[in-house]
Amino acid sequence: MSQTQISLGAFLMGSGHHLAAWRHPLSPPGALDLGHFRRLAQTAERGLFDAIFFADNLALLGSNELAAQTTHGEVFDPLVLLASLASVTERIGLISTVSTSFNDPYLLARRFATLDHLSGGRAGWNLVTSATDQEAQNFGLEQHFEHADRYARAEEFIDVARGLWDSFADDAFLRDKPGGRYFAPEKLRTLAHHGDYYRVRGPLNQPRSPQGHPVLVQAGSSEPGKALAARTAEVVFTAQQTLEDARAFYTDLKGRLAAHGREADELKIMPGISPVIGRTQSEAEDLQAELQGLIEPQLGLALLSGMAGGLDLSQFPLDGPLPELPPSNAMKSRQALFVELARRENLTLRQLYLRAAGARGHCTLVGAPRQIADHLEAWFSAGAADGFNIMPPLLPHGLDSFVELVVPELQKRGLYRREYRGSTLREHLGLRRPERR
Amino acid sequence: MSQTQISLGAFLMGSGHHLAAWRHPLSPPGALDLGHFRRLAQTAERGLFDAIFFADNLALLGSNELAAQTTHGEVFDPLVLLASLASVTERIGLISTVSTSFNDPYLLARRFATLDHLSGGRAGWNLVTSATDQEAQNFGLEQHFEHADRYARAEEFIDVARGLWDSFADDAFLRDKPGGRYFAPEKLRTLAHHGDYYRVRGPLNQPRSPQGHPVLVQAGSSEPGKALAARTAEVVFTAQQTLEDARAFYTDLKGRLAAHGREADELKIMPGISPVIGRTQSEAEDLQAELQGLIEPQLGLALLSGMAGGLDLSQFPLDGPLPELPPSNAMKSRQALFVELARRENLTLRQLYLRAAGARGHCTLVGAPRQIADHLEAWFSAGAADGFNIMPPLLPHGLDSFVELVVPELQKRGLYRREYRGSTLREHLGLRRPERR
Numbered sequence: 001m002s003q004t005q006i007s008l009g010a011f012l013m014g015s016g017h018h019l020a021a022w023r024h025p026l027s028p029p030g031a032l033d034l035g036h037f038r039r040l041a042q043t044a045e046r047g048l049f050d051a052i053f054f055a056d057n058l059a060l061l062g063s064n065e066l067a068a069q070t071t072h073g074e075v076f077d078p079l080v081l082l083a084s085l086a087s088v089t090e091r092i093g094l095i096s097t098v099s100t101s102f103n104d105p106y107l108l109a110r111r112f113a114t115l116d117h118l119s120g121g122r123a124g125w126n127l128v129t130s131a132t133d134q135e136a137q138n139f140g141l142e143q144h145f146e147h148a149d150r151y152a153r154a155e156e157f158i159d160v161a162r163g164l165w166d167s168f169a170d171d172a173f174l175r176d177k178p179g180g181r182y183f184a185p186e187k188l189r190t191l192a193h194h195g196d197y198y199r200v201r202g203p204l205n206q207p208r209s210p211q212g213h214p215v216l217v218q219a220g221s222s223e224p225g226k227a228l229a230a231r232t233a234e235v236v237f238t239a240q241q242t243l244e245d246a247r248a249f250y251t252d253l254k255g256r257l258a259a260h261g262r263e264a265d266e267l268k269i270m271p272g273i274s275p276v277i278g279r280t281q282s283e284a285e286d287l288q289a290e291l292q293g294l295i296e297p298q299l300g301l302a303l304l305s306g307m308a309g310g311l312d313l314s315q316f317p318l319d320g321p322l323p324e325l326p327p328s329n330a331m332k333s334r335q336a337l338f339v340e341l342a343r344r345e346n347l348t349l350r351q352l353y354l355r356a357a358g359a360r361g362h363c364t365l366v367g368a369p370r371q372i373a374d375h376l377e378a379w380f381s382a383g384a385a386d387g388f389n390i391m392p393p394l395l396p397h398g399l400d401s402f403v404e405l406v407v408p409e410l411q412k413r414g415l416y417r418r419e420y421r422g423s424t425l426r427e428h429l430g431l432r433r434p435e436r437r
Numbered sequence: 438m439s440q441t442q443i444s445l446g447a448f449l450m451g452s453g454h455h456l457a458a459w460r461h462p463l464s465p466p467g468a469l470d471l472g473h474f475r476r477l478a479q480t481a482e483r484g485l486f487d488a489i490f491f492a493d494n495l496a497l498l499g500s501n502e503l504a505a506q507t508t509h510g511e512v513f514d515p516l517v518l519l520a521s522l523a524s525v526t527e528r529i530g531l532i533s534t535v536s537t538s539f540n541d542p543y544l545l546a547r548r549f550a551t552l553d554h555l556s557g558g559r560a561g562w563n564l565v566t567s568a569t570d571q572e573a574q575n576f577g578l579e580q581h582f583e584h585a586d587r588y589a590r591a592e593e594f595i596d597v598a599r600g601l602w603d604s605f606a607d608d609a610f611l612r613d614k615p616g617g618r619y620f621a622p623e624k625l626r627t628l629a630h631h632g633d634y635y636r637v638r639g640p641l642n643q644p645r646s647p648q649g650h651p652v653l654v655q656a657g658s659s660e661p662g663k664a665l666a667a668r669t670a671e672v673v674f675t676a677q678q679t680l681e682d683a684r685a686f687y688t689d690l691k692g693r694l695a696a697h698g699r700e701a702d703e704l705k706i707m708p709g710i711s712p713v714i715g716r717t718q719s720e721a722e723d724l725q726a727e728l729q730g731l732i733e734p735q736l737g738l739a740l741l742s743g744m745a746g747g748l749d750l751s752q753f754p755l756d757g758p759l760p761e762l763p764p765s766n767a768m769k770s771r772q773a774l775f776v777e778l779a780r781r782e783n784l785t786l787r788q789l790y791l792r793a794a795g796a797r798g799h800c801t802l803v804g805a806p807r808q809i810a811d812h813l814e815a816w817f818s819a820g821a822a823d824g825f826n827i828m829p830p831l832l833p834h835g836l837d838s839f840v841e842l843v844v845p846e847l848q849k850r851g852l853y854r855r856e857y858r859g860s861t862l863r864e865h866l867g868l869r870r871p872e873r874r
Binding site (some may be wrong): 120 | 460475514516523544556612621
């Protein structure tokens with residue numbers, strides 16, 4: 001345990017993470033409303049979270065009929081949304097998921113640098129490589145790149161982005177009115193990158209940003225994903241069901257840092273946790289039962305089919321076991337997680353989709369504030385986590401509950417800040433500002 | 438004259454449009470500050486402008502030594518900036534320049550739709566094709582696409598974007614909690630675009646936005662530029678030096694609409710105007726002289742060289758005429774404008790760069806509020822303009838002056854609104870909301 005207090009991200013989705021949250025009476029009537037997200041961001045900031053966090057999908061995934069039972073047709077561009085929220089928050093970090101597979105490094109680097117400038121150093125980039133052919137088909141391809149190829153591209157992409165962010169020295173901008181020199185050209189470097197996938201001359205037409213680089217977040221848990229994270233990530237968001245698995249992952253990943261000349265506390269590991277919170281255990285269980293009861297079986301099976309690499313599971317008995325799955329080019333690590341979970345706990349398909357519907361493989365906790373805090377404390381103290389990405393199943397209810405009920409409990413235990421000390425996301429997380437290379 | 442009141446855009450750059458504005462004592466110490474832009478946006482909204490407008494360059498243009506004498510090293514991503522400003526304004530439109538040559542239609546369509554949702558229908562897209570090899574070199578190319586090719590790509594790009602914006606019918610989203618249907622799948626259309634340049638399956642994973650499509654703005658004045666505008670643009674931003682030229686351009690472009698089944702008032706023509714405003718004529722002239730005196734000759738020549746397709750003009754006498762220029766693949770229409778201006782008025786290189794430094798070929802007006810208003814009224818009444826894109830030479834001073842001094846003068850003449858009537862950019866401009874195709 002290299003830090004004494006827990007870091008927290010607030011991973012927000014319009015109606016909440018539970019697949020059927022939007023059907024619950026407490027969910028908002030529609031989630032494409034800036035006021036709704038402003039309220040969530042401000043609540044998270046009141047709760048002293050390190051950051052808010054948004055995911056992304058670059059397609060309407062699955063069949064239209066099944067997507068129509070979810071909110072998947074209503075996805076904001078997360079970076080544009082976070083730019084709007086930068087104006088109505090003061091301290092909280094702003095982490096946007098963006099795919100390296102279907103973006104361009106020059107524009108992407110400039111967008112994140114812009115967000116970092118506008119927010120006074122609060123930007124974070126959750127780098128993903130995207131997983132589906134449906135997304136690839138929106139970008140001129142029939143099939144997505146092979147898994148290994150996606151990560152090879154990501155490795156090069158991030159080097160290009162870091163090179164562009166380092167175009168200017170921190171002290172390059174003089175703004176010397178009498179002398180007529182806005183910046184010192186000798187403190188500017190042209191990147192001239194010629195790689196396997198990208199050719200980018202540079203420089204970026206923007207000063208180095210307050211954080212130097214936005215905080216680099218990753219979530220891939222496959223072997224190439226862990227290799228990329230060990231070299232470049234500063235926060236890893238991961239799905240872990242048990243303390244043992246989480247500790248093994250934590251130890252494995254932290255152990256890979258030294259090979260890259262990095263210290264263990266240069267990378268923060270934050271498993272996703274979806275807390276279903278009640279004032280009492282039974283209130284929490286009631287809410288959970290209410291949410292689970294809103295999932296139609298066909299939708300639950302479709303959710304699993306997506307994770308099973310597209311195999312249609314509706315042909316198998318709902319109350320029978322998970323069949324053997326074909327190899328998949330999609331999210332390898334997520335698939336492995338579900339197969340293992342089903343085998344370990346001997347789950348039927350129905351039981352498995354109910355487990356997946358809350359938080360897509362992330363750990364769901366159902367309990368009173370003290371139980372939730374116990375769990376976070378146990379994982380944190382056992383060296384399984386530096387913090388957690390909190391995934392409220394139902395919004396705004398789940399975030400309100402966490403801030404009102406769980407945060408004070410963590411503060412009482414000395415595990416969580418009572419005020420922000422720094423002003424940048426790096427300062428909240430205890431990450432150093434990178435030197436220009 | 439198809440409308441009775443003038444439309445106004447506020448075209449904002451950090452320190453102002455004059456090349457040396459940043460050296461003036463009234464300019465801000467640095468322009469990468471959200472507070473500065475927030476103040477500008479709120480001033481423009483107080484002045485009841487239809488929209489604020491940001492340009493873009495996707496490279497540090499020109500040599501490093503010359504760029505170092507300008508603010509060109511300090512460019513925000515305009516769409517990210519406008520998303521931040523959406524949160525701190527209520528009614529004003531938000532127009533971002535984005536290049537079709539180096540963006541991807543799926544992501545771009547979603548970003549603009551997101552901005553339109555977040556802002557309650559205030560998004561506009563100034564479509565450009567980018568003009569320089571330096572920009573192309575940040576995107577994997579050695580040389581930019583040929584001029585005709587850029588426009589062929591733009592034609593296809595915009596059709597893809599419009600198709601994606603029309604993925605869902607306006608009434609597709611039911612959000613029917615008891616019935617479990619979030620949207621009606623039969624009101625969703627997959628684009629399946631297979632063109633010469635783009636293959637995009639669709640649909641966009643976002644509801645149709647408040648304006649249907651963001652307002653489509655263009656500025657190309659070349660033949661392919663005018664052809665694209667006649668088919669697709671709803672606002673054209675143009676550089677015109679004289680009433681005669683402006684009227685000819687206006688008549689030409691409006692005359693091309695019928696061939697596309699469009700009415701004359703479906704496209705608004707807004708020449709750029711850079712007003713140097715004083716309370717008196719002599720105060721305005723003093724300010725202009727002050728700004729012009731801040732331009733070093735080498736910088737002035739470099740500005741012209743950039744417009745001359747890269748020919749190094751420093752080898753020619755400063756007080757001699759503009760030499761013959763080689764053909765250029767860059768901004769054809771801008772080059773033609775400067776050649777014509779130099780020939781018509783028999784300008785020396787020095788005189789020409791002083792004319793260019795204020796507003797890069799847009800009309801500069803130096804005068805008291807009444808003179809500025811006279812000019813706008815004359816062009817508007819003569820059928821040379823539906824409105825103007827106001828390019829303050831020095832910020833925030835130039836925008837403050839316009840709002841405090843020129844706006845009341847226009848209102849007094851009945852030429853300008855006294856309050857916003859609508860809430861979307863389309864409503865401000867008097868443009869209909871496009872039907873879904």
